[in-house]
Amino acid sequence: xxxxxxxxxxxxxxxxxxxxxxxxxxxxxxxxxxxxxxxxxxxxxxxxxxxxxxxxxxxxxxxxxxxxxxxxxxxxxxxxxxxxxxxxxxxxxxxxxxxxxxxxxxxxxxxxxxxxxxxxxxxxxxxxxxxxxxxxxxxxxxxxxxxxxxxxxxxxxxxxxxxxxxxxxxxxxxxxxxxxxxxxxxxxxxxxxxxxxxxxxxxxxxxxxxxxxxxxxxxxxxxxxxxxxxxxxxxxxxxxxxxxxxxxxxxxxxxxxxxxxxxxxxxxxxxxxxxxxxxxxxxxxxxxxxxxxxxxxxxxxxxxxxxxxxxxxxxxxxxxxxxxxxxxxxxxxxxxxxxxxxxxxxxxxxxxxxxxxxxxxxxxxxxxxxxxxxxxxxxxxxxxxxxxxxxxxxxxxxxxxxxxxxxxxxxxxxxxxxxxxxxxxxxxxxxxxxxxxxxxxxxxxxxxxxxxxxxxxxxxxxxxxxxxxxxxxxxxxxxxxxxxxxxxxxxxxxxxxxxx
Amino acid sequence: xxxxxxxxxxxxxxxxxxxxxxxxxxxxxxxxxxxxxxxxxxxxxxxxxxxxxxxxxxxxxxxxxxxxxxxxxxxxxxxxxxxxxxxxxxxxxxxxxxxxxxxxxxxxxxxxxxxxxxxxxxxxxxxxxxxxxxxxxxxxxxxxxxxxxxxxxxxxxxxxxxxxxxxxxxxxxxxxxxxxxxxxxxxxxxxxxxxxxxxxxxxxxxxxxxxxxxxxxxxxxxxxxxxxxxxxxxxxxxxxxxxxxxxxxxxxxxxxxxxxxxxxxxxxxxxxxxxxxxxxxxxxxxxxxxxxxxxxxxxxxxxxxxxxxxxxxxxxxxxxxxxxxxxxxxxxxxxxxxxxxxxxxxxxxxxxxxxxxxxxxxxxxxxxxxxxxxxxxxxxxxxxxxxxxxxxxxxxxxxxxxxxxxxxxxxxxxxxxxxxxxxxxxxxxxxxxxxxxxxxxxxxxxxxx
Numbered sequence: 023x024x025x026x027x028x029x030x031x032x033x034x035x036x037x038x039x040x041x042x043x044x045x046x047x048x049x050x051x052x053x054x055x056x057x058x059x060x061x062x063x064x065x066x067x068x069x070x071x072x073x074x075x076x077x078x079x080x081x082x083x084x085x086x087x088x089x090x091x092x093x094x095x096x097x098x099x100x101x102x103x104x105x106x107x108x109x110x111x112x113x114x115x116x117x118x119x120x121x122x123x124x125x126x127x128x129x130x131x132x133x134x135x136x137x138x139x140x141x142x143x144x145x146x147x148x149x150x151x152x153x154x155x156x157x158x159x160x161x162x163x164x165x166x167x168x169x170x171x172x173x174x175x176x177x178x179x180x181x182x183x184x185x186x187x188x189x190x191x192x193x194x195x196x197x198x199x200x201x202x203x204x205x206x207x208x209x210x211x212x213x214x215x216x217x218x219x220x221x222x223x224x225x226x227x228x229x230x231x232x233x234x235x236x237x238x239x240x241x242x243x244x245x246x247x248x249x250x251x252x253x254x255x256x257x258x259x260x261x262x263x264x265x266x267x268x269x270x271x272x273x274x275x276x277x278x279x280x281x282x283x284x285x286x287x288x289x290x291x292x293x294x295x296x297x298x299x300x301x302x303x304x305x306x307x308x309x310x311x312x313x314x315x316x317x318x319x320x321x322x323x324x325x326x327x328x329x330x331x332x333x334x335x336x337x338x339x340x341x342x343x344x345x346x347x348x349x350x351x352x353x354x355x356x357x358x359x360x361x362x363x364x365x366x367x368x369x370x371x372x373x374x375x376x377x378x379x380x381x382x383x384x385x386x387x388x389x390x391x392x393x394x395x396x397x398x399x400x401x402x403x404x405x406x407x408x409x410x411x412x413x414x415x416x417x418x419x420x421x422x423x424x425x426x427x428x429x430x431x432x433x434x435x436x437x438x439x440x441x442x443x444x445x446x447x448x449x450x451x452x453x454x455x456x457x458x459x460x461x462x463x464x465x466x467x468x469x470x471x472x473x474x475x476x477x478x479x480x481x482x483x484x485x486x487x488x489x490x491x492x493x494x495x496x497x498x499x500x501x502x503x504x505x506x507x508x509x510x511x512x513x514x515x516x517x518x519x520x521x522x
Numbered sequence: 523x524x525x526x527x528x529x530x531x532x533x534x535x536x537x538x539x540x541x542x543x544x545x546x547x548x549x550x551x552x553x554x555x556x557x558x559x560x561x562x563x564x565x566x567x568x569x570x571x572x573x574x575x576x577x578x579x580x581x582x583x584x585x586x587x588x589x590x591x592x593x594x595x596x597x598x599x600x601x602x603x604x605x606x607x608x609x610x611x612x613x614x615x616x617x618x619x620x621x622x623x624x625x626x627x628x629x630x631x632x633x634x635x636x637x638x639x640x641x642x643x644x645x646x647x648x649x650x651x652x653x654x655x656x657x658x659x660x661x662x663x664x665x666x667x668x669x670x671x672x673x674x675x676x677x678x679x680x681x682x683x684x685x686x687x688x689x690x691x692x693x694x695x696x697x698x699x700x701x702x703x704x705x706x707x708x709x710x711x712x713x714x715x716x717x718x719x720x721x722x723x724x725x726x727x728x729x730x731x732x733x734x735x736x737x738x739x740x741x742x743x744x745x746x747x748x749x750x751x752x753x754x755x756x757x758x759x760x761x762x763x764x765x766x767x768x769x770x771x772x773x774x775x776x777x778x779x780x781x782x783x784x785x786x787x788x789x790x791x792x793x794x795x796x797x798x799x800x801x802x803x804x805x806x807x808x809x810x811x812x813x814x815x816x817x818x819x820x821x822x823x824x825x826x827x828x829x830x831x832x833x834x835x836x837x838x839x840x841x842x843x844x845x846x847x848x849x850x851x852x853x854x855x856x857x858x859x860x861x862x863x864x865x866x867x868x869x870x871x872x873x874x875x876x877x878x879x880x881x882x883x884x885x886x887x888x889x890x891x892x893x894x895x896x897x898x899x900x901x902x903x904x905x906x907x908x909x910x911x912x913x914x915x916x917x918x919x920x921x922x923x924x925x926x927x928x929x930x931x932x933x934x935x936x937x938x939x940x941x942x943x944x945x946x947x948x949x950x951x952x953x954x955x956x957x958x959x960x961x962x963x964x965x966x967x968x969x970x971x
Contacts, residue, residue, distance in 0.1 A: 047635050047863055058602070058869040063876055064954040065883035070769055070875055073882065077740040077902045079771045079871075083642040087866040094604060097860060100628035101613035104620075108612030121525055122616050125570050130791070131606070134581025139592040140793030141931050142584075143923070149583030150792045160564045175654035175794070176849035178836070186692070214836035214846035218665075220696030223841040261551045291562055292549055298556045308849065312525075316609075316853025317629035318619040318813065319652065320795035336692075359692035363595060363657035363685040364793025372577065379576065382567025385523035391545045392526055395536055398548055402540045415551045439624070448622050453837075470527035471536060502624040504826040509623075512818035512830040516807065518648045519638040 034480045035110070036445030038501050044099040048520045051086035057093050084522065103503055104317070105447045111473050113400075115419045115450035115462025116209070116257060118287045118309035123380060126312065126373035135372055140364040144349050150368065151348035154340055157375040161305060164386070165283075166296025167326035173336045173366040177284060180304025180323025181215040181251070183336060186358040187302055187327055188249045188278045189219055190334040194356065195276070199248035203277075205234060207258060207454040212251045212282060221248060228456050232258045232412040234268055243275045249302075253282040254295070257454040257462070258412050259397060259419035261288070269299025278302060286310040287466065288394060288418035291387030295326075302327040307367075311374035322370035336361050392467035393418045396474060400465055403478040407485040411457050418466075424459035427488045432495050434459045437484055439506065440498035444480035523567070589956045590928040591884075593906050593947025594736070595656065595683045595762045596793060597785045599873075600951055602864045605787045605857050614856060619813075619849070623828045629852065630827035633815035636799075636859040643862075643870075644761070644779040645772030646801035651813040651829075652855040653847065656762050656782025657686040659798030660730060661693035662811045662845055663758040663780040666800070667728030668697075669809045669844065670777075671756060675699040675725045679713045681706050681735035683762055684936035690730070699725065711739040711898030711908065719749050726755040733759055733773060734766050737945065738881075738906025739898050747775035764858075765949075766904040768874025778802045787861030788854055797854040808834060811845030874904075876950040881905035884948040884957045891965040897943060906947045908933065908940070913967045915944050921963050927956060 071078050088096070105112070112119035130136065138150050158170050174180040185202065192198045202216035205226045213223045224242060229235035233256060243250075250272055255261045262268060269279045281295050281303035287310045289295070295303050307313045307322035315321075327335075337357045338350035350365075381389060394417050401410070401420040408422035424434040438448030438461075450462035465474060487495050499505070528536075533545070542548055549557065568576070590598065609615065613628060620626030620633075633651045640649035653659035664676045676694065678687060680703050687703075694701050704718045713731055722729060729750040733741040743759065750757040756777040761767070765785040773779055784796040802810060808831070816830035836843040865873055885907040889896035893912040911918065915932050922929045930944035937943070948957065 044631075046631070046638075048638065051866070053867075055866075056869065057864045057866065058873075060869075060872055060876060060950065063879055065879050065957075068875070068879045068882045070878060073878060074740070074769065074771075074902045077771050079767070079769050082867050082871050083639070083767065083772075085639060085642065085862055085865070085867045085870060087868065088863060090604065090864070093860065093863050094608070096863070097608045097614075097632070097856075098611065100631055101608070101611045103626075103628035103631075104613040104617045105622070105625035106613045107616035112618065114618055117618055119616075119618055123525060125573055127610060127615070129574060129577035131789075132577050132581040134584040134586040135577065136789040136791050137586065137598075138584050138792040139590055139598065139790050139928075140596050141592050141594055142588075142590065142928055143919075146585040146588060146923075146928070147792070149580035152583070153577070153580050156565075163563050175658065175851075176847070178846040178848045179654060179658070182846060186695075189696075209848075210835075210837040210840045210843070211846050211848050213841035214839075214843040217841040217843075218693075218846055263551050263553060265556070266553070292558055293552045293556050294558060297558075298553075306849075314615045314853065315618045315849075317614055317617045317626070317632075317856065318852030319850040320654075320852075320854055321849035322795075337688075359695070360685060360688040361658070361692055362689060362794075363655060363683065367794040368792040369789070369795050376573050376577065379565055379568045379573050380525065380570070381523060383561035383564055385526075385567050386562060386564070388523050388526060391548075392528060392533070394548045395533065395540075395545060398540050398542070399536050415548070417548075417551075438622070442622070442625055447618070447625065467526055471532050473527075499624050503627060504624055504820040504824050505822055507623045507820050507826045507828050508818045509828050509830065512816040512828050513833075516814070516830060517817040518634075518807075518814055518830075519641050520634070 034444030035476045041102050041503055042099045044096060046520050047086045047096055050088055050092060050096065053087055055087045055089050057088055057090040110445055111465065111469050111477050112447040113449045113463045113465050115464040116284055118464060118466055120312055120466040121468040122312055122314040123377060126376045129376050130369045130372045148348060151340065153375060154371055155348055157371050160378050161324055161326060164290055165303060165326045166294025168329040169332045170324055170326040171335045172324045172371055173362050174323035174325055175362055175367050176319065176321035177304055177306040177323045178211040178215060179361060180325045181211055182218060183325045183361050184280055184302045184304055185215055185219040187331045187334045188280060190358045191331055192248055200246040202248055203242060203250040207232065207256055207456045208251060208253060209282060209284060231414045232256060232260055232456060233262050236264055236267055239268065240271050243271055243277055245275060247275060247277040249278040249280045251280045251282060253285060255285045255288045255417040258421045259416045260414045261417055265298045284309060285418060288390060290390045292390050302331055307370050307374040312377040313370045313373040320367050320370060322367040334358050389467045396465040396467060396469055399474060400463055400478060404481055407482060419462060419464035421457055422461040423457050424461060428459055430488050430492050432488045432492055434461050436495050440484050440495045441480060442499040443501045446477055446480060588926045588928050591930050591946045591948060592928055594931045594945055596790050597763055597949060598790060598951055599765060599785050599949055601787045605860045608860055609853055609856055614853065620829060623826065627826060630815050632856050632859055634817065634827050636855045637815060639859060639862045640799050640801050643767045643772065644781060644801045645774035646779050647804035648807055649799055649801035650810055651815055652851040653798030653800055653812055654851060655794065655796040655798045656760065657689040659780035659800055660686045660760045661690045663778045663800055664690055664728060664730055666778060666809050666811060667756040667758055670806050671727045673725055673727035675727055676701045677704055677721055677726055677729045679704050679731040681713060681737060682730060682732040682760055683736050686760060710901045711737040712741055712901055713746060715745055722749055722753045722755055724753055726753055728756040728758045730758045730760060732762060734763055734904040737898055737908050738903045739901040740770055740903065743773045744775050763904060765874055765877060768870035769878060770904060777806060783858040786858035788857050795851055795854050797851045797858055809844055812847050812850060873950060877905040880948040880950060880952050881907060884946065887957055887961045888964060891961055894964055905949055906945060908943055908945055910943045914942055918964055918967050921967060922960060925959060925963055927960050
C-alpha cells in the first residue's frame, strides 16, 4: 500500500519530500536569548548618553533575539524551500543559469583578497590589482574590444555606463543627439537605461525572422540617433547574420552600436563582438562567467569598448607603470565620472577569473559549443509539440510559443507552473514580447543529456496533459509548499514588513 | 573540461539526433569572416590546485598582516562564522531572482525579514530588497525625490562621502537644473545650516546629507529636516556606517534613507560586492526603485511571499520605470539579515557601544600627542575622527607601514582646505596595543623633527 502511494506520487524526476515549517524570525524571538558574545572591552567604556547627547538612540531597533542553533535552523529551513541550480536544470532563457563552481567561492574568501580595504595603499594592494588586470585582459580578448571598465555592479548598470560613454563621445563631437533605437525584442532594462541617460526611446520593429529589419533601421537612423542597443544573439536566440550591415548603417550616420552582452554565452571562443562592428557592450559576469545569482545578486556588469571611447571611461582606470606595478589613474578629464564607489564588485571579478582559468581557451570554446548543442537538442525534441514562431537557427536558447496549448485554454504561465511538479524550474515566461505566449528555454552547457531528456519528457508529458487533463495544468503546481499565491492582493494592499 | 557533463560520444549522438554533421553546423549562421578560428589568448586550462595557488599568491602579495585604521565608507567588523555557512548553501547561492514564488519561498521570506530589519533600524516605514551599494543607492534616492516632488534640483552636503557625490553627479549630469553643494562649519564638521537655508528653494527636490557624515560626525537631522520641509523639499539621509544605528538615533525626520549595509557581516573585498538599500516613508512607496517582497496568501490560505509592486520596474514599465535596476545584491542582503539576527536587539547596541569606546580611546590617545590635533571635537561622533598633524601624513604613514599599520585616509584629495588632515576609524576589532603603538609612531616623527 505504502509503496503504491509513493509510486503514484512520483513524477518525472521527483517525489514529494517533507520540508519543515518555519515562522518569521521575529516570531521566534524571545527577550534575553543571544547568538553573540563580544570579547571584553580593552579600553574604558564611554558614557554613551553624554557622548552622543540628542543623537543617542533611546529605543533599540526591534531586532529578533535568538540562539545560534535557532538561526542555523531558521535559515536552513528557508533554504530548503528554494529551487537551485544545485538541485537541477534551471532553463531560464536570457538568465544563463549555469553551474557556479565552488572553487570560485573558495578563492574569493582567501584572506588577503577578502579582507583588502579599498583605500589601502596601492603598494599593499598589488595582488588584487594584478587579478583585476588579468581579468580585464581576458575579457578584452574574449570580446575583441580594445579597453574595459569593471566598475558597473550589474548588467543594467553596465548598460547605463555604456550609454553614458556613447553620450560623452557624441558630446565631444558637438551634439549629444536625442534618441536611442531599441528593438521590440529587447530586455526591459534597455529602454529604462536609455531614459535614465536622458534619451528618447525609439522602438525598432523586428522583421519576420525576429531580427533587425534593415530597411526600417535605415529609415529610422538619422543624425539625432545616438546608438542602437542590440542584443546579439537576440532574445529569441538568433544570431544577427546581417550584423555588419547593421553596424555600417549606424556608423554611416555617426551612430554607435551598443551590444547587450546578456547572451554572450553563445559566442565566447566562437565570435567576438569587437570583430563584427560593436562599439561598446556590457557583459554579465553572473551569466556568462559563472558567478552565482544568489537569489537576485550580486552581479557584475563590465563594459568593454573600442579605443575611441577610452577617454570617457569611468574613473579610476587601472594602468601599469614601467616597473610593472599597477595603479589607479584618477586624472581623467573627459571621463563620464564615477558610476559606483570604489572599483566595482571585486569579489565577482575573482570568481569570474577563477572560471576563466578553470576553462582555458579550449574549455571556453567547448562550453559555448555545449550550450548551443543543448538548446538545439531541446528544440529538436520539442518542436513537434510546441509552436516554433521563428524557424531561424537557434544559438544558446530556443523560444516556443503556447499557441497550440492556448487553444485549449492553457497559457505559457500554466505550463511553467506544471513544470515545477516535474522537478524543474520554469523557463522564462512571456518574454520576449515579440512572441505572444513565449516559452524561452536556455538549458546552458551545464546540463547532461540525462537531465535534458528528463526535461524533454516533462515538457512532452505536459503537452499531453494539456490535451487530456487541462485542469491539472491550470491549477499547478501541486507539489510545492504553497500553491499559487495571490499576487493581486499583495500589490493592492502591500504588506512589506512584519509588525508585532 | 571538468564542469561539462558530457562525453564526446554523447555529443556526437546528440548532434546526430539534431541532424547536424558537426558542431560548427550549429554556428554556420555566424558569417564566416567573424568566426574565431584560433584559441583565445587567455591562460591555459588550469587544475583546481593551480587556481588556488594563483589566488593565494595574489592574496599574499596584498600584504595580509597589516592592522588598519581605514574606514571612509568600508568598515572592518567581525563576521560571525555562520554567515558563510548559511549563504554557501546551494539553495541560496545558486537560486535565481524569486519570480517563481512557489519554489523560492526561502529567498522571499529572507528578503521580507531583511526589509523589516532595515525599516526597524532606520526608523522608516518600508525598505526595498537592496540596491547595488551606498553610492548608487544615494543617487537613486535623489532621483526618487525628484519623481515624488516633480522638482529637478538637488542640494547635497559636502560632508557626504566624496565618491558617493561623484556617483550622484554622474547620475544627475543630464538633468535640467544644476545640483548645489552645501559646505560644513570648520568648528563642528557639520552641515552649515545658514548656508543650507540660503540654498534650498521652491525648486529643490531634496536635501541629501550623510550621518554619521564623511568625517564621522553625526549631523543635526531634526534641524536639517526643518529647513528642507519648510520649502517642500524632501530630506534624504545616506548612512555609510550601518552599525552606527545600534546607538545613534535613527533619522526619523527623513523622507528617504539610503544605506550601505556592508558593515552587517559583509567582507571588505576591496570595495565590493556591498549592499545598498533604500528605505522610505510609506507614502513614497510607489516611487521607490528596486525589488520589494510582500506578504500574501496562497489558494489554501497559507502565508506566502511574492515580489510585488513590479509595475514600478523595468521589466514591466520599460522606459517609464522608476529605475533600470534589475539584478541587485540579494545574497549580500542575506548576509546582512543573518548578521542582524546573530547580534539581535541587544547585540547591535552592545556592538555599537564597543565601536564608540574604541574610537574615543583612539582619538583621545592620538590627539594627546604633541603635533596632533583632533578636528570637529564639538560634535557627537561615532567611530571615525579627523586628525590634523604638523607633519605631512606621507611622513608618518611611511613609519606606520614599517610597523605594519595602515593609518587614516588623507582628506586633502577631496577637501583641499583640510591640509595634513586624515580620517581614522577604530571598530570593535581594533586592539588597544595597536592604537598605543600607532600613537607612538605619530609622536616619533616630531622628536626627530
